[in-house]
Amino acid sequence: MNKLPPERRAEILGMMVEGVSIRAISRMTGASKNTVVKLLADAGEAFSDYQDRTLRNLTCKRIQVDEIWSFVYAKQKNVPSAKAAPADAGDIWTWTAIDADTKLIPSWYVGARDGAAAQHFIGDLAGRLANRVQLTSDGHKPYLEAVEQSFGADIDYAMLVKIYGEAPGPAGRYSPAECVGAVQRRVEGNPNPAHISTSYAERANLSMRMGMRRFTRLTNAFSKKAENHAHALAIYFMHYNFVRIHQTLRVTPAMAAGVTRRLWDLADMVRVLEEWEAKADA
Secondary structure, three states, rough: OOOOOOHHHHHHHHHOOOOOOOOHHHHOOOOHHHHHHOOOOOOHHHHHEEEEEEOOEEEEOEEEEEEEEEEEOOHHHHHOOOOOOOOOOOEEEEEEEEEEEOOOOEEEEEOOHHHHHHHHHHHHOOOOEEEEEEEEHHHHHHHHHHHHHHHOOOOOEEEEEEEOOOOOOOOOOOOOOOEEEEEEEEEEEEOHHOOOOOHHHHHHHHHHHOHHHHHOOOOOOOEOOOOHHHHHHHHHHHHHHHOOOOOOOOOOOHOOOOOOOOOOOOHHHHHHHHHHHHHOOO
């Protein structure tokens, strides 16, 4: 089967992580839309597999978790009237964890915003940590049972419950409500009040929304398939963790966390993809 040369693959992956749409990538590179989508799927699988194997035994000290909303095919309220809506159409949430010190994103999960999703996400996070950590989440109730199930008493856990005022603007128009306060709530262990925060997680969510067209509000760039939505996230996090130099740290999050000793580039991402393909074809 014909494959794009590594340089073209690196070019296309670079466009993906900069938020360029699939159709725009096809126009700019001359590669067919099907070729770009195939690269999206293969790279998503390869990078998800690589990070699942590599981001283990992490010595994180302070973890923040949060969820970010998007939708597939149609917003949940419009799914009943949507034509030919797939089974996975509707609201979709990305659960993310970030190390407050290294800014590494060691775990993420794409799915619903219910108790089962929380348990899957927190369980995956717990399996990647080598020591006791301080964990901060928002006030989303499914976290309580999920953290208890995965960590038990071996954690310093607190919730930061934010208080919102009335949403400005006319009813029915999107406009975020103003946060008028926040309450710290100790849940387990002895969390340091000075580090009870979700600011880094929320800032990472903003970077996701700015860096991936699939998360841009009030456009038609939303994902049409949940599978491709997950692939795009795996590519984004691979680039974020291993290639993109953090402005404050002056190194990549993976370097700061000791996962790798050198700065990666897009060619290294292509190398991981090619190794995955060779293993799959063997």
